[in-house]
Amino acid sequence: MSKTEFDVYCPECNILIAAQVVAEGNGGFRSNAINPFDEIDAEYQGEHYxxxxxxxxxQPFLIRQSLYGVPAEFETVTDEVILYPSEKRLPLDGAPSNIKSAHEQATRSFSASLFEPCVLMCRKCIEATCKTFGAKGRDLNARLQSLFDAGHIDSRLLNWAHEIRLIGNEAAHDPDIKVTKRDARDVLDLTESILIYVFSLTSRFEKFRARRSMASTKR
Ligand SMILES: [Zn+2]
Known part of the structure; x- marks a missing residue:
């Protein structure tokens, strides 16, 4: 399907921009037809780049559209993925595997323009963080407060986590809610910041301190 621009998140500009199409090409089609004479009204699938x-x-972008249609009748875009630049992989050192996998699913949902699943997976990252630290409370609201009381997060991160909790709740319970790309991007970035602060930087600081104390005993 011909398009002249795509709304994408530019990692260089750090904002949503309209990227202009400068080249495009057909990635091939697969028809469900049994013989070539049936191809004219058989369903097909294909890719367009x-x-x-x-x-x-x-900043250049390579985008793949997956197509589905019937010749001369209709054609729809079933999927749209940004192949380049790939989402930056964060070194979530020290984070448990269930949190890394929830974060990866959030990132992949965002790349596939699935913004409700993206914020749901971000909320799951926050849930799993509470569980990792044994936060107490009957709901996520109370467990976040417990995480704060125990000193695992500061008041700013507590506020961020509450916003992620709220948008996650809305996406889960309100069928009419539509999460915008901009909101999903913010939620993803805030979630990553919390995970980096709570896991990566904490484990890095501990290694740093161990190295320093090793060095000082040698002196
Ligand atoms: Zn840019």
Missing amino acids: FVCLCGRCS
């Missing part, structure tokens, strides 16, 4: 440039910084 687009090269786009950010209008502000010229």
